[in-house]
Amino acid sequence: MKVETTRVAAPVQLRHAACFFESAEHLLRQALPLVTAALERGEPVALSVRPATERALYAALGGTAGLIGLAEPDAVAYGSGQTMAARRARELRELTGGAVAVTVVAEHNSSLDGFDGRYWTELDAAVNVALGELPVNLTCFYPELPLHLEILEGARANHPLLLEDGELRHNHEHRGPRDVLAAAPAGAPMVLGPPDxxxxxxxxxxxxxxxxxxxxxxxxxxxxxxxxxxxxxxxxxxxxxxxxxxxxxxxxxxxxxxxxxxxxxxxxxxxxxxxxxxxxxxxxxxxxxxxxxxxxxxxxxxxxxxxxxxxxxxxxx
CATH class of the missing domain: 3.30.565.10 (Histidine kinase-like ATPase, C-terminal domain)
Known part of the structure; x- marks a missing residue:
């Protein structure tokens, strides 16, 4: 495999926002305007959402929109937010070519929480690093009452922007990835058997x-x-x-x-x-x-x- 190890110096282009929802209907009401506006601008729209949410978006759009499904964590990458962020960067770099803006809608999936929800904190912190120079408008939807408090705390710390009442606002609780992970460091992966x-x-x-x-x-x-x-x-x-x-x-x-x-x-x-x-x-x-x-x-x-x-x-x- 040929590996390109250089990049062009560029300012941060990622617009990373969090949005909190109380129900599936509430999520759809907030996500649909983002998707519609991006499609009207001619931007590609990529989804990392639950199947029910994807079906609801297609139904609301009349089933004609060409939305792009992003890869979900597999058994290998399960539990490693930094690995998932690296995969996202590769996918979105291919979509954007480094220049074309893309809108991404992502949704919390409780099956990835692990025992404390720290996966999401690690993922969002890693996304801020891995996608920083890409022209990506990423909105992450989180439930207002997740099982783990860590999920809410991590979401509020990692996202520079908040989507509230259809408007993007600066998030005064935002901190840099290094500070976030100093308080909630990446956890050890699942223990394996004796090595060969x-x-x-x-x-x-x-x-x-x-x-x-x-x-x-x-x-x-x-x-x-x-x-x-x-x-x-x-x-x-x-x-x-x-x-x-x-x-x-x-x-x-x-x-x-x-x-x-x-x-x-x-x-x-x-x-x-x-x-x-x-x-x-x-x-x-x-x-x-x-x-x-x-x-x-x-x-x-x-x-x-x-x-x-x-x-x-x-x-x-």
Whole structure:
């Protein structure tokens, strides 16, 4: 896979708004004018909403509108808001070409809440980073009374704008992604069973990491091109760990019918809670590794705890 690692310097173009609804009918009344106005302007409209909401929008529009359905989280990406934000950025970059405005309507889905609702806080914070330079008008609809208070608190902290009574207003509770995630850091993913291979390494042993990944990828029947992608992605993250974390790190590897899972663990302190969500600028000679890995993997989730910084990657065949 060819990975483009440069971007053109651009101001923030994302218009990220939250809107709160008390019922399905209330949601439709607020979302429909957004969709109608965008279609009248000739803008593409993309949806990330529940099937019932999508059907209601089509019915209200007479069933003729060409609305675009965005990908929903799958079993691999489940629970990682930062992975979902990276996917959204790729999808919307293709839609916009970096220049054409697109309107996006997104809706809270309680099946993704997890045990505390933190997924949504992580997702919206990551969206502010990953989509910042794209001409996207994104309105996220949240219930006024979700199961978890974290969902409301995260929505109010992450959205620079609020849609109220059909008008966009500045949100005085908005905070930057780093501040938001300092209070509600990304959680650890689901615990896996014992790894097939554990390898401790230093910067001088990165070739051993690459060799181990090559062997497991071959054993998992990866094609040659996909195996190269996986080796590159893991090498980038493994290198980052010993360059910016601690002098020694560990790689844990699992091989299964679904592909390859890798975790990289180091004892360093994570200063950037959402690394690799923005493509590096040509003037930035470093800082490309995690971004490259995000483009090549089906999941890349970064978290920290008292023992250091951790990255899980999943690459399907």
């Amino acid at each position: 291979l554990v390898l401790a390494y230093t910067a001088w042993q990165l070739h051993e990491v690459r060799t181990a990944v090559e062997r497991l990828a071959a054993a998992a029947s990866f094609g040659a091109s996909r195996a190269e992608d996986v080796v590159l992605a893991i090498n980038e993250v493994a290198t980052n760990a010993v360059e910016h974390g601690t002098s020694e790190a560990q790689v844990w590897l699992w091989s299964s019918a679904e592909g390859l899972v890798c975790e990289v663990h180091d004892g360093g302190t994570l200063t950037e809670p959402l690394p690799g969500l923005r493509a590096p600028h040509p003037s930035e000679p470093r800082g490309r590794g995690v971004w490259i890995a995000r483009q090549l993997c089906d999941l890349l989730h970064v978290w920290r705890d008292g023992e250091g910084t951790h990255v899980r990657m999943h690459a399907a065949r």
